[in-house]
Amino acid sequence: MRTLIFRATAPYLTALMLLYSIFVLLRGHNEPGGGFIGGLIAASALAIYGIACGVSPVRRAIRYHPMAISGFGLFLGAIAGMFSLFAGVPYMTGLWIYPTVFGVELKLSTTLIFDIGVYLVVLGAITSIALALEEKERD
Amino acid sequence: MAAAERPAIDPADAFVMEAPALADWLIVMPLVIGFIFAALCLMTRKDTRRQPAIAITGLVLILLCVVGLFVHVLVNGTVVMAMGRWLPPFGIAFVADMLGATLALISGIVGLATGIYALREADNTERRYGFYPFLLMMLSGVICAFLTGDIFNLYVWFEVLLLGSFGLLILGSRRDQLDGATKYAFLNLVATTLFLIAVAYVYGLFGTLNMADIARKAAVMDEVGPRLTIAALFFFAFAMKAAAFPLNFWLPASYHTPRLAVGAIFAGLLTKVGVYALLRILLTIFPADRDDLAVAIAVVAAASMLLGAIGALAQTDMRRVLGYLVISGIGIMLAGLALGSATGLSGTAFYTAHSMVVMTALYLLVGIVGAAAGTFDLHRAGGLYATAPWLAVVALVLAFSVSGLPPFSGLWPKIFLVKASIDVGAWWLAAAILVSGFLTTIAIVRLFAFAFWRPAHPDMRSLSLAEVPVARLGLPVLAGLCGLTVIAGLYPEPFIQVSDRIAFELMNPAGYIDAVYAPMPAAAEGAVQ
Amino acid sequence: METAVAVLTGLYFAVSIYLMLSRHIIRILLGTVTLSTGANLTIFAMGRITREVPPIIPSGLYLPAEGAANALPQALVLTAIVIAFSLFAFLLVLVMRSYQELGTDDTYAMRDAEPEGEPLPPLGY
Numbered sequence: 001m002r003t004l005i006f007r008a009t010a011p012y013l014t015a016l017m018l019l020y021s022i023f024v025l026l027r028g029h030n031e032p033g034g035g036f037i038g039g040l041i042a043a044s045a046l047a048i049y050g051i052a053c054g055v056s057p058v059r060r061a062i063r064y065h066p067m068a069i070s071g072f073g074l075f076l077g078a079i080a081g082m083f084s085l086f087a088g089v090p091y092m093t094g095l096w097i098y099p100t101v102f103g104v105e106l107k108l109s110t111t112l113i114f115d116i117g118v119y120l121v122v123l124g125a126i127t128s129i130a131l132a133l134e135e136k137e138r139d
Numbered sequence: 140m141a142a143a144e145r146p147a148i149d150p151a152d153a154f155v156m157e158a159p160a161l162a163d164w165l166i167v168m169p170l171v172i173g174f175i176f177a178a179l180c181l182m183t184r185k186d187t188r189r190q191p192a193i194a195i196t197g198l199v200l201i202l203l204c205v206v207g208l209f210v211h212v213l214v215n216g217t218v219v220m221a222m223g224r225w226l227p228p229f230g231i232a233f234v235a236d237m238l239g240a241t242l243a244l245i246s247g248i249v250g251l252a253t254g255i256y257a258l259r260e261a262d263n264t265e266r267r268y269g270f271y272p273f274l275l276m277m278l279s280g281v282i283c284a285f286l287t288g289d290i291f292n293l294y295v296w297f298e299v300l301l302l303g304s305f306g307l308l309i310l311g312s313r314r315d316q317l318d319g320a321t322k323y324a325f326l327n328l329v330a331t332t333l334f335l336i337a338v339a340y341v342y343g344l345f346g347t348l349n350m351a352d353i354a355r356k357a358a359v360m361d362e363v364g365p366r367l368t369i370a371a372l373f374f375f376a377f378a379m380k381a382a383a384f385p386l387n388f389w390l391p392a393s394y395h396t397p398r399l400a401v402g403a404i405f406a407g408l409l410t411k412v413g414v415y416a417l418l419r420i421l422l423t424i425f426p427a428d429r430d431d432l433a434v435a436i437a438v439v440a441a442a443s444m445l446l447g448a449i450g451a452l453a454q455t456d457m458r459r460v461l462g463y464l465v466i467s468g469i470g471i472m473l474a475g476l477a478l479g480s481a482t483g484l485s486g487t488a489f490y491t492a493h494s495m496v497v498m499t500a501l502y503l504l505v506g507i508v509g510a511a512a513g514t515f516d517l518h519r520a521g522g523l524y525a526t527a528p529w530l531a532v533v534a535l536v537l538a539f540s541v542s543g544l545p546p547f548s549g550l551w552p553k554i555f556l557v558k559a560s561i562d563v564g565a566w567w568l569a570a571a572i573l574v575s576g577f578l579t580t581i582a583i584v585r586l587f588a589f590a591f592w593r594p595a596h597p598d599m600r601s602l603s604l605a606e607v608p609v610a611r612l613g614l615p616v617l618a619g620l621c622g623l624t625v626i627a628g629l630y631p632e633p634f635i636q637v638s639d640r641i642a643f644e645l646m647n648p649a650g651y652i653d654a655v656y657a658p659m660p661a662a663a664e665g666a667v668q
Numbered sequence: 669m670e671t672a673v674a675v676l677t678g679l680y681f682a683v684s685i686y687l688m689l690s691r692h693i694i695r696i697l698l699g700t701v702t703l704s705t706g707a708n709l710t711i712f713a714m715g716r717i718t719r720e721v722p723p724i725i726p727s728g729l730y731l732p733a734e735g736a737a738n739a740l741p742q743a744l745v746l747t748a749i750v751i752a753f754s755l756f757a758f759l760l761v762l763v764m765r766s767y768q769e770l771g772t773d774d775t776y777a778m779r780d781a782e783p784e785g786e787p788l789p790p791l792g793y
Contacts, residue, residue, distance in 0.1 A: 065185075067181055067269075068182045068184065070181060071178040071179070071181025071184075071272070072178065072182060073178075074174055074178035074181065075174075075178035075179065075182070077174070078174035078178065079175065082171060088158035088159075089155075089158065090155060090159050090221050090222060090223065091167040091220060091223075092222045093223050093224040
C-alpha cells in the first residue's frame, strides 16, 4: 500500500498492538482475554505491518519462520501439562507458584505456559497465512 | 492469599485425590510425544536432513508407549486418566479399554512402518512442507481418538487428524491431488460437522459429554425417539468417515493421488477411526438403539463389502484397486456391528486390526511395485517375478491375507463373522461375506498375476529391487508387516483371546462406566445425580 | 428464545443444503460454512439460552450468580468456531489452488483423479 500516512504510522501501530496483545494474553486467566485472542491481535498487527511495508520486512522483523513460532507454541502447550507428572496429579492439572519479585506477588502457573503456547500457535499460523496471501497479491 | 478468606470446601468433591499410577501416564504419552515431536519437526523444517531422524525417534517413542499401554490394559484392565484432575463427568477423561488400546497399538505400528518407508519416498520439498509434522499430528490425533472418553473431545481429535490428513494429501500439489483433495476435504468436513450436530443433540438431551455418563443416562431413558435419532445421526456421520456404502465415493477419488506412504497410512488408520467411533457410540453408549438399527447396518455392511469388491474388479490402476478393497473391508467390519453378538464383535475387532496392518502393507507394496514396474497401470506392468522374487512372495502373502485365505490373518475373523451370521439366521450376510471374499481374491490375485507373473510388457523395463530406492527400506518394513499377518494366521490363539475380550467389554459397557467413575467417592456421586 | 433460534438453525441448514447441492465448488464451500454455523447455533440452543448474566464467578465466591448463562456451550461453540475457521481457511486456499490449476470450479469437469472413459482392466491374461 503506497499511502505515506499509513506507512509512517504502521510501525507504531504494530508495536502498540503487539504490546496490547501481550496485555490481553496475561489478563486472560480471570477475565476475558487469553492466548487465542491475544495471538489473533498480534497476528493482525504483523499483517498490518506487512500490508504497509511489504512482506519481507515482516519476515526479517520476526526472524523465525511463522511456522517455527507455531511449532514452538505447540511444544510449550504439550510440555505445560507434563509438569503435573512431577507433582503427582493427572495430566494438564493447573499448578501454581507464587514467587515474590521486588515486593510484588506474581501468580505463575502451568496454565499460563499453556496459554503462551496457544498465543504462539495462533500468532504463527495466522501470520503465515496472512503473509502468504499478501505475497500472492504482489506478484 | 485471597483463598484463605473463602469458606472452606472439601476438594475431594471436585478433584481426583489419589496420584495416578506412573503406568497410567502411558495413556497421555502418545499425545504428548506426538505433539512435541511434531513441534520439533516444525521448528527444524529447513533442516531436511535431521528432521527425519527426529520424526522417527518420535514414532518409535509413540510405539513404545502404545505397546506399554496395551500391556498395562491387558494386565490391569481399563485405564482412566481425568485431565486436569476434575472428577468425571466434568473433566475430559482419557479411557483405554481393550478396544482402544489394541487399535492404538496397531496405529503405532502402522505409523512407524509408514514413517520408515517414507524416509526414501518423501523428497526434500515435501519434508520442508511438513510431511513429518503432519504425519505425527495425524497419528497422535488417531491414537487420541481411540483413547478419549469424551464425545466432544472425540470431535476435536477427528478435526486434528483431518487437518493432518489434508496437509499430507496435498503435498506435491499435482492436478489430480488437488482434485482428489477437494472431494476428500469437503465430504469429510460435512461428515464431521454432522458429527458435531449430533454431539449438540447429545448435550441437549443428556446435559453431559462424558461417554460413560451419557451411557449411564441413556440406559435409563424411556423415550426412544430422540435417542434413536441421535444414534442414527451418529451412524450416518461415522459411516461417511468410514466410507461405507453409499457414502464411499470420496475414498476411491482421493486415496490414490498422494504418495503411497500417505495412502498407506490413510488406508490403515482413517477409515478405521470411523469404525471405532461406530463401535464405541453404538455399543458402549446406545446399545439399545444399535438393536433398532441392526438391519440398516447389516444392509450397509453387505452393500459395502460387495460393491467394494466389484469396484476393485473394474479398476485398471493398482492404487485404485486398493481404494475399493478398503471399502470392502469396512463392510466386513460393519457386519460384526450389525450382528452384535460376541462372536460377531470378536470377528470385527480381529478383522479391524488385521485390515489396518494388511491394507497399509498393500499400499506400501504397490508403492514398490509401481516404482519397480514404472507404472501403476495393470495393462503395462509385468515381469516383476523375474526381477524381484522376494517381493512376489510378500505380494502373494498379502494377497491371500486380504482375501481371507488360509493360513493368514484374514481367515479367522471371517470364520467368526460367517458363523455369527449363520447363528442368527442371517444367511444373506454370510453369503455376502463369502462372495466378497471370492471377488476380492479375483481382484487381488489378478493384480498379482499381471504385475508379477506375466512377462514384462515390451515397452516397459522392470527394474530389480536394487535399482528402486524405496525398496531398500520398504522391503524390510513389508516383511515385518507380513510377519504379523503370518503369525496371526498360524497362531491365532492370543489374538482371538484379545478380540474376545474386546467383544466382551463392548457388550458389557458397565465395566467401562465403572472404570470411569472409579475415582469418584460415594458422597460426590450422590451430589452429581 | 430457543424456538426462535431453532427456526433460525433450520433456515441455516436449509440454505446450506441448497448450496451444497450445487455443482460449483465455491457454493459448496459457502454451504459447508453455513452448515457449521448452523451446527454452532444448534449447540448454543441446546445449552438453553438465558439472558444477560455472564457465566463469570464473582470474586470471593465459588458459584456463579443465579440464572447465569451456561458456560459449557459457549466453550464448545468457541472451540467449534476456531476449528471451523481453520478448516475454512484451508478449504479456501485449496479451492483457489484447484481453480487455478484445473481451470474450473465445476465438479462435473473435475475429473483429474478419476479420468473419464478409462479403458477396462485387462480382460485376458
